[in-house]
Amino acid sequence: MRAALRRLGERVRWLGVTAEAWYQLARAAVVVRGAARHSRILRDGLRPHPGRRDPAGGAEVARAVARASRFHVKPMHCLERSLAAVWMLRRRGIASALRIGCRRQGAAHEFHAWVVDDDGGALAGLGHESSFQVLTPEAVPPGTPRP
Amino acid sequence: MRYTIAEGVLCQEFPDEAIVLSLDSAEYFRLNSTSLLIWRMLRTGTGRDAIEAALLNDFDASAERVRGEVDAFLGRLVQLGLIREVT
Numbered sequence: 001m002r003a004a005l006r007r008l009g010e011r012v013r014w015l016g017v018t019a020e021a022w023y024q025l026a027r028a029a030v031v032v033r034g035a036a037r038h039s040r041i042l043r044d045g046l047r048p049h050p051g052r053r054d055p056a057g058g059a060e061v062a063r064a065v066a067r068a069s070r071f072h073v074k075p076m077h078c079l080e081r082s083l084a085a086v087w088m089l090r091r092r093g094i095a096s097a098l099r100i101g102c103r104r105q106g107a108a109h110e111f112h113a114w115v116v117d118d119d120g121g122a123l124a125g126l127g128h129e130s131s132f133q134v135l136t137p138e139a140v141p142p143g144t145p146r147p
Numbered sequence: 148m149r150y151t152i153a154e155g156v157l158c159q160e161f162p163d164e165a166i167v168l169s170l171d172s173a174e175y176f177r178l179n180s181t182s183l184l185i186w187r188m189l190r191t192g193t194g195r196d197a198i199e200a201a202l203l204n205d206f207d208a209s210a211e212r213v214r215g216e217v218d219a220f221l222g223r224l225v226q227l228g229l230i231r232e233v234t
Binding site for chain 1 (some may be wrong): 150151153154155156157158161166167168170171173177184190202
């Protein structure tokens with residue numbers, strides 16, 4: 001009985017985290033679409049947010065975002081997934097920051113977004129690729145460490 | 148005239164170019180080697196006259212041409228919201 005309740009509790013919690021991820025993805029899609037009006041939100045995402053290191057918590061958020069993005073109203077790209085993940089991590093007090101990177105592919109340029117922890121290490125499950133070089137903010141508020 | 152790089156502008160340098168991304172406009176721009184040279188000077192707060200002097204020193208072009216190119220480039224950066232004039 002206790003084991004069944006525990007499994008039920010885990011299942012409810014799993015559904016709750018996935019639902020939260022679904023909502024945050026929708027919010028991220030609105031922000032990204034209206035980038036000109038919401039650049040402050042993107043800038044805030046790029047700033048390192050203090051918090052605890054929690055690889056397990058980070059992995060759970062990454063899994064929830066990946067799950068929710070598979071069943072969303074539209075395909076969610078890396079920036080939307082990363083924004084949603086950063087918001088969820090910050091709500092849980094887990095150190096995180098958004099990163100945007102660029103790489104050259106012949107004459108063209110490709111961009112990618114991912115999430116890092118307070119050490120700058122990419123959070124697993126959020127699609128980081130090391131071939132992308134981080135775009136660094138040019139105008140940094142005093143006291144903000146550069147990525 | 149001095150300029151400062153606007154907030155919400157990200158940059159990544161490659162060997163012979165740089166990519167500048169504006170979060171405000173969600174557009175990215177490619178700087179070639181010459182414009183990257185100017186961008187680096189803007190980053191350190193170098194004024195317009197010093198930029199012109201540096202380019203005159205590095206390139207074999209008339210003062211008039213350099214002045215015109217620098218004014219056009221800086222004007223374009225201001226127009227795109229990538230830099231702001233500092234009074």
